[in-house]
Amino acid sequence: xxxxxxxxxxxxxxxxxxxxxxxxxxxxxxxxxxxxxxxxxxxxxxxxxxxxxxxxxxxxxxxxxxxxxxxxxxxxxxxxxxxxxxxxxxxxxxxxxxxxxxxxxxxxxxxxxxxxxxxxxxxxxxxxx
Numbered sequence: 001x002x003x004x005x006x007x008x009x010x011x012x013x014x015x016x017x018x019x020x021x022x023x024x025x026x027x028x029x030x031x032x033x034x035x036x037x038x039x040x041x042x043x044x045x046x047x048x049x050x051x052x053x054x055x056x057x058x059x060x061x062x063x064x065x066x067x068x069x070x071x072x073x074x075x076x077x078x079x080x081x082x083x084x085x086x087x088x089x090x091x092x093x094x095x096x097x098x099x100x101x102x103x104x105x106x107x108x109x110x111x112x113x114x115x116x117x118x119x120x121x122x123x124x125x126x127x128x129x
Contacts, residue, residue: 032109062111
């Protein structure tokens with residue numbers, strides 16, 4: 001995880017445990033950082049794991065999670081990981097229940113962050129850093 005993502009995740013963790021005198025929901029950046037932290041801590045999707053995804057599958061999965069509205073069946077067939085079930089929260093989301101949409105967007109953002117970090121590590125390694 002990059003220093004930027006780690007700081008955002010630490011800030012999110014601190015914000016979630018600190019007493020709050022407001023009822024405002026977390027920002028999009030905070031939701032994405034929290035989801036990325038969950039992926040690392042609970043799913044063990046570490047840098048080493050992500051570095052194996054040289055086939056753009058992290059970005060492909062992010063695009064599918066970010067797709068608005070009902071997903072066409074063809075789009076779900078493009079899910080990059082046959083051994084992992086496609087698990088959208090959007091299946092229960094609607095205009096009257098946007099929480100599923102927010103969950104899917106946080107997943108998409110976290111996957112994009114993982115892909116950015118993976119590419120940055122690859123570039124750094126190629127430059128001999």
